[in-house]
Amino acid sequence: MAIKEEKKLYIETLGCAMNVRDSEHIIAELGDKENYVITSNLQEADLILVNTCSVREKPVSKLFSEIGKYNLQKKEGAKIGVCGCTASHLGKEIFRRAPYVNFVIGARNVSKISTAVNTEKFLSVDIDYDESDYAFGEYRNNLYKAYVNISIGCDKQCTYCIVPHTRGDEISIPSELIVKEAQKAAQKGAKEIFLLGQNVNNYGRRFSSSSHETMDFSDLLNRVSEIQEVERIRFTSPHPLHMDDKFLETFASNPKVCKSMHMPLQSGSTHILTQMKRGYTKEWFLNRALKLRAMIPDVSISTDIIVGFPGESEADFEETMDVIRQVKFEQIFAFKYSPRPLTKAAEFTNQVDVEIAAQRLERLQSLQDEILDEISERKRDKVYAVYIDELRNSGFLAGRTDNNALVQIKGDEELLGQTINIKITNPKRLSLYGERVL
Helix, strand or coil, X not given: CCCCCCEEEEEEECCCHHHHHHHHHHHHHHHHHHXXXXXXXXXXXXXXXXXXXXXXXXXXXXXXXXXXXHHHHCCCCCEEEEEEHHHHHXXXXXXXXXXXXXXXXECXXXXXXXXXXXXXXXXXXXXXXXXXXXXXXXXXXXXXXXXXXXXXXXXXXXXXXXXXXXXXXXXXXXXXXXHHHHHHHHHCCCCEEEEECCCHHHCCCCCCCCCCCCCCHHHHHHXXXXXXXXXXXXXXXXXXXXXXXXXXXXXXXXXXXXXXXXXXXXXXXXXXXXXXXXXXXXXXXXXXHHHHHHHCCCCEEEEEEEECCCCCCHHHHHHHHHHHHHHXXXXXXXXXXXXXXXXXXXXXXXXXXXXXXXXXXXXXHHHHHHHHHHHHHHCCCCEEEEEEEEECCCCEEEEEECCCCEEEEECCHHHCCCEEEEEEEEECCCCEEEEECC
């Protein structure tokens, strides 16, 4: 059998951690089946891929800017492919706007990448395609931390969100595949497992076959924690609606589950949450968040917030600010609302003026900066166990505490993959700096 000639792959990944994992799957598939190896040099690439995001408007605009630039810079004969969420919702429109693109595959069609590179103008954007039983090859960008998908798609119908239209209905990946993947990664040195899904704590709602073992997310967390080599388990994103007591108790009691929780608030106004179709109230969110604080004093809680959602009044915005003051989030990802195609909110006639939305976002960020200054200063001179998993510039290493604070320290590569004690000497809002304590 003839050996395939080695080819070079350049890939740009936009968006969330799930896109990062999809890109790793693409790299593994092309490496195993088509003999591609990764390159960071665009000009030498035989294949250029952009794995896209469509949650917000900016990444979509960036797509056509990027692939236009790549088309001018690529070597003769190199192919360009577009993958991911924007591919799912634009489909053949990408060929019309960028006729030099060779193929388009959607976020639910990653396993077809080998066929795509060998078929001119290949198009596959089926959001009902089921890859939940597909066993991808092994490839990871980081040897010390492993992303593992536990579900595909989303059954929620949030009025601002395009994800159900790009990733389809929610299907849980069989637990045996998840555990096997986590075991392989751990045996190769990944002491931290990061479980991924649109609504991870809704795990087990639907499988592709009745033959798969049924379990909920709390049980899955416990199952993964039984892997001896795994020291830490993280996950994103849980949905506040599914934060029942069993889930919170498992989170609090399992020593391998890191004590950082991402709780996407979106708005502190029950009225706006109803318009968003989030399924919970301000009171429910506060109850869950403050219960977490009571159960785990050192827990870290992060969130997502949309400012200027259609119909948001000043009083609605103040409700959001009230939640921020009460919960004191360690991290907030806040954005101005932008209408997305195929979503209900894009049709709402009560859009908020962009200047008002911008002013509200600035006020929110100012409040959060005050909270972060207070939180970070409390960490001065404290000692934390930090799992070192990243090499940074200028001789710095980076890692995270159990409750997800980013810590940087001067050190050598030999510390990668180790958990060490670090005393915080210079706390900043977004990163803590310290010295190793022996």
